[in-house]
Amino acid sequence: MYQYDDYDRKIVKERVAQFRGQTERYFEGSLAADEFLPLRLQNGLYVQRHAPMLRVAVPYGMLSSNQLRRMARISRDYDKGYVHFTTRQNVQFNWPEIKDVPAILEELSEVEMHAIQTSGNCIRNTTTDQFAGVIANEITDPRPYCEIIRQWSTFHPEFAFLPRKFKIAVNAAPDADRAAILVHDIGLQIIKNDAGEIGFKVFVGGGLGRTPVIGSEIRSFLPEQDLLNYLDAILRVYNRYGRRDNKYKARIKILVKAMTPEKFAEAVEAEWQHFKESEARITSDEIARVKTFFTEPEYKALEDLPADFSLKMAENPEFANWVQRNTDTHKRSGYAIVTLTLKKTGTPPGDASDKQLEVIAGLADRYSFGEVRVAHDQNIVLADVEKSRLFALWQEAKMAGFATPNLGMLTDIICCPGGDFCGLANAKSIPVAEQIQVKFDDLDYLYDLGELELNISGCMNACGHHHVGNIGILGVDKRGDEFYQVSLGGDSGKNAALGKILGPSFARADMPEVIEKIINVYVDQRQEDELFIDTYNRIGMEPFKERVYAKAN
């Protein structure tokens, strides 16, 4: 994992001092509220429905056990004893006082954490695959490139006041896209060219929100040394020409659409030519230096299926279920990637208490070299667990409530904080998630249904990524009442697709039944090994529509 050096420490320290000064000027009145607003946002501080919310950056999702323990302490000392993991691998404190934020930042800086650019119209935290570095077939570990982007984007002086927020995601898996790069402002797919050199396929203008768009490819191969200069060129074109008259039309996707991806690509190339060979070009020394922070831990040489592990699998079907659902194949034999789910029924998706954070920190120390990753589906990953120790880990995780074996299933819901917390939301989202989790609590039935992504957003800003859920639920406001619109067919992976709206929206109380009818259509119509999304793609919207809106007779 990346370790700060004196430069990084200095920059983060100076940020804490800067923000302390800004907060003081705000309270004494020399900094007006509307002048403080973009400054506090660029430090992750929102003023929400009930209280401020502080979003802390988790660069590309990596956390150490020390950082988890510090977050637990902060949540106890300054908050209500829990945190919320977001769909962009960050973490949020929901109830801090504005006056305490400089002290919280100080505490975070002691464990190499910060809230820099976690909100506001600037370049946000770069995200990637939660299995980076440990999944078997990736082209190369994407994290060194994410760190290089992190440094470049941190306090980039030219791009602190963009037309709108800007999100970059990197994927290095050739056959899957757990980072959802096609719905980011810039999506970078790491590839190798025929000469075996590493580079990027560059997509721009993807995004969710009010106008969901799948990103367009503007460059088929960008050599790794050119990454930062090329990003500079994209950002400069956007900073100059992105719309600033209407915040709903200000994202880069609108500019790319208006110019057409071809013309946009030409403008970027033209801009890039001016400084392509400048000193901003990344050196191979720098790439090598950053890579040294992401070397492999001290893996043991292990047989892939230790006898005691196979035995436990055979003896204990509950354990076997969990292994099947909640672990992934590691690149090293005898190791597994474990996902601890934060989706237990009755708990808001992505929430973790201070005690739970400490339990996770302990598990990380004892089972996975002291590190965890935050996944975009709001779960926590222990990336390097020995298979022979999975049974012991499972027992501990079960006690702590992290072993609900529903990963990737209907009840592993992605959900925004919604109207319970967020000032923007039209409707609550957490109670809908809970209703569905309660309705579908039979695990055998869930396994039979197989992988199915259900995503819920409380408003069209789409923090719950409802457009790319196989089933998407969007909270809407109808004359002051909360209603829910359902869409089907979304997909956030390699075959990224935006869901289509099923029809008129529903009252909250009807939602579990609506979902049940949709599921029943799938169960009736599926062929052999078809997943929900496959059946939908084959039979289309009509059969679902007919069943859900059929008149009772």
Add this chain to the structure above:
Amino acid sequence: MPKLIKNNAVQENKWQTLPKDAELDAVQEHSLVPLQLFLNNSEMLLSHSGIGVWLDSDEEPESIVPYLDRIQLIAINFPKFVDGRGYSYARILRDRYGFKGEIRAIGDVLHDQLYFMKRCGFDAYAIRDDKDAEAALSGLNDFSENYQCAADEPRPLFRRRA
């Protein structure tokens, strides 16, 4: 008249920004002339000393490139401080066209943006009238180290890291 920060000190501001619809007869020594008026009368205006040009945030810096070696001062307007186009304009004038004269930030120019402006090539800042320019001075030095290159430092940190 807005107070001016230049050379790390608050100074008297001799320059007067002419409105966009100003006509030629309004121009005098130390006038900041709006872009269109300047382009329409460039030869005449450049023959006088003590004339500057100001660009609004939606006006292209490329339009004054032919005159750069004869312009003493370019002001870039920030209609609202959250309109960040001016940062790119300053970098283009400095990095691409090597403009050596003064680049001055005018308009909604505040303490907390000065550091970024300085990095992008601004070297004078007309602080908004109602703000304390002395207090804003410290904003030029919020940070002592930077990761990325900019107009003030052509080498990114990775080429300088010890």
